[in-house]
Amino acid sequence: xxxxxxxxxxxxxxxxxxxxxxxxxxxxxxxxxxxxxxxxxxxxxxxxxxxxxxxxxxxxxxxxxxxxxxxxxxxxxxxxxxxxxxxxxxxxxxxxxxxxxxxxxxxxxxxxxxxxxxxxxxxxxxxxxxxxxxxxxxxxxxxxxxxxxxxxxxxxxxxxxxxxxxxxxxxxxxxxxxxxxxxxxxxxxxxxxxxxxxxxxxxxxxxxxxxxxxxxxxxxxxxxxxxxxxxxxxxxxxxxxxxxxxxxxxxxxxxxxxxxxxxxxxxxxxxxxxxxxxxxxxxxxxxxxxxxxxxxxxxxxxxxxxxxxx
Amino acid sequence: xxxxxxxxxxxxxxxxxxxxxxxxxxxxxxxxxxxxxxxxxxxxxxxxxxxxxxxxxxxxxxxxxxxxxxxxxxxxxxxxxxxxxxxxxxxxxxxxxxxxxxxxxxxxxxxxxxxxxxxxxxxxxxxxxxxxxxxxxxxxxxxxxxxxxx
Numbered sequence: 238x239x240x241x242x243x244x245x246x247x248x249x250x251x252x253x254x255x256x257x258x259x260x261x262x263x264x265x266x267x268x269x270x271x272x273x274x275x276x277x278x279x280x281x282x283x284x285x286x287x288x289x290x291x292x293x294x295x296x297x298x299x300x301x302x303x304x305x306x307x308x309x310x311x312x313x314x315x316x317x318x319x320x321x322x323x324x325x326x327x328x329x330x331x332x333x334x335x336x337x338x339x340x341x342x343x344x345x346x347x348x349x350x351x352x353x354x355x356x357x358x359x360x361x362x363x364x365x366x367x368x369x370x371x372x373x374x375x376x377x378x379x380x381x382x383x384x385x386x387x388x389x390x391x392x393x394x395x396x397x398x399x400x401x402x403x404x405x406x407x408x409x410x411x412x413x414x415x416x417x418x419x420x421x422x423x424x425x426x427x428x429x430x431x432x433x434x435x436x437x438x439x440x441x442x443x444x445x446x447x448x449x450x451x452x453x454x455x456x457x458x459x460x461x462x463x464x465x466x467x468x469x470x471x472x473x474x475x476x477x478x479x480x481x482x483x484x485x486x487x488x489x490x491x492x493x494x495x496x497x498x499x500x501x502x503x504x505x506x507x508x509x510x511x512x513x514x515x516x517x518x519x520x521x522x523x524x525x526x527x528x529x530x531x532x533x534x535x536x537x538x539x540x541x542x543x544x545x546x547x
Numbered sequence: 548x549x550x551x552x553x554x555x556x557x558x559x560x561x562x563x564x565x566x567x568x569x570x571x572x573x574x575x576x577x578x579x580x581x582x583x584x585x586x587x588x589x590x591x592x593x594x595x596x597x598x599x600x601x602x603x604x605x606x607x608x609x610x611x612x613x614x615x616x617x618x619x620x621x622x623x624x625x626x627x628x629x630x631x632x633x634x635x636x637x638x639x640x641x642x643x644x645x646x647x648x649x650x651x652x653x654x655x656x657x658x659x660x661x662x663x664x665x666x667x668x669x670x671x672x673x674x675x676x677x678x679x680x681x682x683x684x685x686x687x688x689x690x691x692x693x694x695x696x697x
Contacts, residue, residue, distance in 0.1 A: 247686065326664050349659040349684025353666060368657050370685055434681070434688050 240540035244355040245363040248373040248409045253416055259536055260381050266532035266539070269305055277307030278544035285334040286312030288365070289321065289345045294505060295365045295375065298530035299342050302538055305531065311338060331357045340541060343367075361541045369403040369468070375504055376409035378533040380417070382526040383461055386500050391418035396455045398424040398485055399465035399510060401431040406504040407465055408435050415439035415446075422447040422455045426481045429467070452485050456495050462487070462520075464503045464510050488512040492520060502526050553588045559606040561628040561635075562618060567592050569622050570601035572693040576617040583608055617650060619643040621693045623676045643678045646671060651680065651695040658685035668697075 238255055248256070268274040284303045288296050292314070300310045312334075313319055321330060327350060334341045335358040343354050344365040351364030351371070366372040383390050395414050397407050401423055412435065414421055421444060423431045430448065439446055449455055456462060467482050487501060487510060503511060503523040515521050539545065565573055570589050574580075579587055585606040592599045609629055610618070618625055619641035629637040649667040653660050660668045660682065669683035681688050689695050 249686075327659065327662070328664050328666070345659070347657050347659040347662055347685075348655060348687070349682065352684050353659045353664060356666065367659075368685075432687070434686070 241543040242361055243541055244351075244361050245373050245537060245541070246351045246355055247364070247371045248376045248413050250373075256377065256380065256413065256416075259377060259533070259540065260384055262540065263377075263381050263529075263533040263536040264385075266535040270302070270528070270531040270535055272305070276305070278539060279303065279306040279308035279542055282308040282340070282542055283338040284308055284310050284312075284538070285338040285341045286310055286314075286365075287330065287334055287341060287343045287345075288312070288314045289316045289327075289343070289350075290366065292344055292365065294527050294530055295344065295372075296342075298527070299363075299365065299374075299534050299538075301531050302534035306535055306538060306544070308538070312342070327353060328357045331362075334358070335360050340538070363537065363541075366405055369405050369408075371409050372405045372504075373409055374530070374534055374537060375406045376413050377537070378526065378529045379406070379410050379463070379502065379504070380413055381533050382502060382522060382529050383500075385529070386522060387460060390414065392420070393460040394420040394422065394458055395461040395463060396422045396424060396452075396459040397431075397463045397465070398452055398455070400429045400467045400481075401425040401465070402429040403468040404465040404504075407463070408432065410463065411435050412438055415442040415444045418442070418444060420445040422449065422459070424449055424452045424455050424485070426450065426484045428477070429481060453491065453494055456491065456499070459495065459499055462495070462499055462501045464501060464507070466503075466506065466508050466510060483509055485510060486512060487515055489514050489518070492518065495520065553590050553602065553604060555633055556586075556588075556604050556606045556630055557633055559585070559604065559608050559630055560610050561630060562603040562605075562622075563600070563626045563628060564595075564597075565601035565603065565622045565625045567599040567601055570603050572621050573601075573603050573618055573625075576621060576693055576696045577603075577605070577610075577614060579605065613650065615639075615641055616644050616647070617696050620647065620651070620678050620680070620696070623678055643672050643675060643680075646683075647680060650697060651689065651692060652697055653682045653685060653687070654689050654691070654695050655682065655685050655687045658682055658687070660684045 303310050331354045340361045342363045342365050346368050348368040348370035350367045355362040500522045501520045588604040590602040625641050628635045647670040670680040673679050673681045
């Protein structure tokens with residue numbers, strides 16, 4: 238199992254054993270992520286964070302992870318202040334970040350951007366979300382959250398609800414959950430169904446897979462409810478967005494149908510899809526899930542730089 | 548006496564065993580008629596021992612590797628016969644390439660391969676027959692390969 242100097246573009250680039258190994262290592266990172274233990278294993282490393290799209294959690298948790306490991310961070314959160322504004326192509330921006338740092342985290346609005354970035358960089362590239370494509374580090378922290386809360390991933394019934402067409406986190410996650418043998422139910426409006434490529438890949442793992450628009454029925458025997466925001470920024474027109482926004486709302490009334498130990502996850506930001514009253518219930522795991530981004534990204538950074546905790 | 552529906556050609560290429568209904572797509576990917584002034588014959592739904600098929604005969608033209616790859620992507624059962632002086636001098640089956648570079652445009656408008664970047668389009672063959680290809684960059688399968696061929 239070799240992680241050193243490896244790109245992290247798609248969860249599909251990793252085997253089940255490799256994912257399991259990353260999750261185990263992330264568990265060891267938790268006290269460091271919380272600041273209860275200290276390490277400087279990456280003190281000689283610089284990480285570039287290139288965010289061509291807005292981000293709160295992914296960027297901050299990557300930066301926090303790098304700082305917690307003793308490393309340095311350079312980069313930008315607003316491409317309008319870079320040469321992109323002057324028309325520079327992504328490949329050239331990547332060449333520069335490659336020259337200035339030891340690894341590159343990139344978020345970009347176009348699908349495949351991270352894969353392209355990896356072609357132009359000697360330094361490893363970590364995909365922090367490419368359009369409606371992949372978001373492998375979010376997927377890893379989602380798996381870590383399920384494993385931590387449920388003690389295992391396989392056998393859980395996971396209901397993915399919301400924007401399954403444009404929501405990139407669910408594409409990576411559905412694949413990975415199927416790889417681990419979870420049962421899957423996809424709940425979405427007709428126009429926001431899971432892409433057929435993703436469904437096909439999940440089926441190839443032989444998992445139980447259901448497609449429905451009825452959340453109330455789907456939630457009854459769910460162990461995990463994974464909620465996503467309707468991705469306004471990816472809709473071709475506002476009218477289509479307005480037709481589907483607010484289709485599903487998780488509130489206390491709906492949760493009356495749920496199992497007692499159901500956990501609710503969300504990659505955040507949430508807009509209207511989870512009522513704030515749910516935050517106070519034991520079901521709500523989304524803030525803890527967001528914290529988990531730090532130990533998981535610490536584990537990944539540490540592994541690709543070849544640094545190990547004592 | 549049997550009468551041939553399409554007469555033999557003296558020099559050129561016969562693309563045989565095209566699945567019925569795909570001949571026009573073959574013409575399209577070969578950019579016919581724009582790229583030739585010679586005679587091109589097309590037969591659709593011809594009866595054969597193995598059921599119906601389409602045939603395309605292009606006079607005075609032999610296909611290059613890239614063109615053969617394009618045909619393999621839309622008509623993987625086709626055979627290519629090179630004709631010189633009425634004789635078949637070469638007969639070969641087509642095989643979709645494992646990796647398709649610079650031949651097909653990704654149908655996903657937000658794929659990075661469609662942006663102004665210094666890369667060629669790149670697809671991986673994920674199924675032989677019917678061919679299914681997946682963009683190396685955005686990981687989407689292309690719906691209509693013939694439509695995307697450059």
